[in-house]
Amino acid sequence: MTTPEPIDLVIFSSGILHGEALTKTAGFVAISHGRIAHVGRAEAADEWTAQANQVIDVGDATVCPGLIDAHIHPIHGAEIARGLDLGGITGLDDVRAALARYAASTPHAVGSDWLFAWGLDPAIFGDAVFDNSLFDGILDDELAFITLFDGHASLVSDAALKLAGVTGTEELPSTGYVGLDQHGRPNGMLYEMAAQELVRRVLPQPSFERRVDELGKLLRSMAESGLVAGQMLDFGAPDTLEVLEALERKGELAIRLRISPWVMPGATEDDLEAMLAMQGRHGRRWHVHGIKLMMDGTIDNGTAWLFDADTHGESLHPLWHDPEALAAAMKFFHEHRIPTTTHAIGDQAVSFVARTIGALPKNGTVHRIEHIESIPDSVLAEIISAGAATSLQPTHCALYSRADHTDNWSRRLGSERANQAWRTRDLRDAGAIVALGSDWPIAPFDPRAIIASAQTRRPAGRPDVEPVQPQQALSARAALEGYTSQYWRSVGEEGGIVESGARADLTVVLHNPLTTAPDDFAETPVILTVVDGEIVVDNRRAIAKGIADLSEESFQPV
Missing domain, CATH: 3.10.310.70 (Diaminopimelate Epimerase; Chain A, domain 1)
Structure with a gap:
């Protein structure tokens, strides 16, 4: 095999989660020009390391596909x-x-x-x-x-x-x-x-410089938690692009951002055209692609769209005065092959969006439904029939609802609908794409804790808390895929796999997410975060010093 030149980075590990099957493999990953050039066995590494700019051995640490949060609001x-x-x-x-x-x-x-x-x-x-x-x-x-x-x-x-x-x-x-x-x-x-x-509109605002600095710190914290990227589902600040450009003038963003601007109720044809014109705008680690729509509000506030009223007599209306206007907006972007992701929490909101997606002529564009907090079997079937992708936030269930239904969300819905909470397992078993995320700042962004909660249906590190609908727990593999390959499928692209030719996004953690107890994985140290082949977080020395049974030499550059 001919090696490309130059090889920017080679990482050795006894635990590479390789390929679509996430097979644990001992060997190395070679990276060139932001792509994985080769995944191979250690004994065949000499020709790759000989011309590499940097060689790292992370010992028994696990090399995972880069973790991506499907739903964040960093600005x-x-x-x-x-x-x-x-x-x-x-x-x-x-x-x-x-x-x-x-x-x-x-x-x-x-x-x-x-x-x-x-x-x-x-x-x-x-x-x-x-x-x-x-x-x-x-x-x-x-x-x-x-x-x-x-x-x-x-x-x-x-x-x-x-x-x-x-x-x-x-x-x-x-x-x-x-x-x-x-x-x-x-x-x-x-x-x-x-x-x-x-x-x-009358609130005092921080200075532009402060906002830029705070965004830089936030993205750095996200990278420290193991995230390589996030999908930003808004364009809430009118100077969003100026903030990103200013941050890039100071250096690289710590994670990559895919920005899907929102189209809100009342949007005009001119608004749709303006959002279409935004597509493709980009910097070095951010780009605008996709659209965010909102079908309803939330159950907790009585602004979701349910088939039947909540216990307060509320949640009977969509967010759009005319829901068909949202359907028309989705059709507009579909015709231009722009993927959408639509906030839909109540069962009638999810049903409407699923049927809208299902009615669109197939042209290869993937549309996603966001949140899906409570749905009956009939609506789940509509999602599958429509071929819609889905995106859910496991910690919204684990942190803000309770198994005994004493929380506000459950009391508003009543027990029958509260028992249909965040059906992640049913959606995966039925063949749906299920991406995972945090919706930061609505919930903490640490992907390790969210991957844990997806498996336990309770807050990470809290075995004393009764799980919420534990039959909806994801397997360790499905939870990891929700942050990797399932995310990429939810936006209609390939990715989230450690294999030759793939984007060189890697999250290296001390413990294997597929075999480590969820609560333990929530606390596992992040050793490396690699974005487009560049190491943006390197904790090897600090971790080596703090772990008595792991030799420091295992984490030193070769």
Whole structure:
């Protein structure tokens, strides 16, 4: 075999997950010009190492296909994840106490600055009305903006509503709305993005330079967790491309980004043409390809689209005033061979999107349905019949719902529909493509913990927590594939396999994800993250020093 020149990198390992079968193979991976040039046995490595620029031996560590998060919001998400993180707090009094402490420790003059928080769990309200009485006695007359954990609703203070001029009579392009009290006055709740924007437009913004720096740090953290790429499903900030270009002027992005801009309710033909014109824009490690659509809101806020109302009498409407307008937008992009991924959480939303995809003439374009939180067998069959790809977030189930149905999501749906939660196993068994991700900042992005939760149906490292619908657990292989080959299939491309000719995206971890207990894998060290053949994370020395039974020499460059 003739070796290409030059060989940029050779990695030796006794645990290479090789090919589509993820067969554990001892040997080496040779990389040239961002591609895998060869996967071979160690005894045949001399001709490859002789001309290699860098040779590394990672010993018994496992070389995996590069992990890719199918759903992230790294730029828009920074606008959500501001201030105090309320994640994991489920008691009303506990939230009030946390806000009071934060307000006391955050220097600002009353009425002249904003208090931000995020990750608020609506479970704190119990069966009471969602409103800003939460602030009474602790944030009186303050400008406060809190985003609920799903990102689809915000709770704001009366002072914030007054500053923004919100009356509750605004006409919105979607079925989102301003929550009202019994007297018809705004009660502080803003449901869905069109309503949230009424106040977001007056919020103080970090400087452009700070946003660029924070994005760089976030992408670096993602790479440290083992991610090589992510699909960014929004174009929430109007200067998104300027932020990316500014970051690239400072150096390389730590992970690759595939950007699928969203087309929101109320989009015009000119808007569709503008999004079509965006396709193909790119930098060195980012490119625009695909479109994000949104069929409904969320179950927790009563804005999903269900066949039958939730226990509050809500979740009966799509996000688009006319759902056929979304179908027309999908058809427009399909005709131009642009893949779409559509947010659909409620059973009627998923059904509508599946039937819309199924009605499109086949032209090789893959369309994906995002979230799919609760569906009956009949809707699952529609997904399969349509040939739609799917994308789910295992930790949304594991972190935000409970096996005993005491969480807000389950109580709103009722037990029958709550028992149809996040049917990852049924979808895979039926032949659907099932990509996995985090929806950061809605849930933490660490892929190791999410791969673990996909197998356990509970939070990683919490064996004391009862699993949610454990029969829907994925196998270790299916969970890993959700971050590798299944992801690539969900966007209609080949990838996620360690073999000759493949893109040189690799995640090297200390323990084999196929044979390691899920909770242990959630804590496994990331040794290398390789993006397009370039090492962007190298923890060999630090890990070697911290592991007594692993010799330091195993991790030294040859």
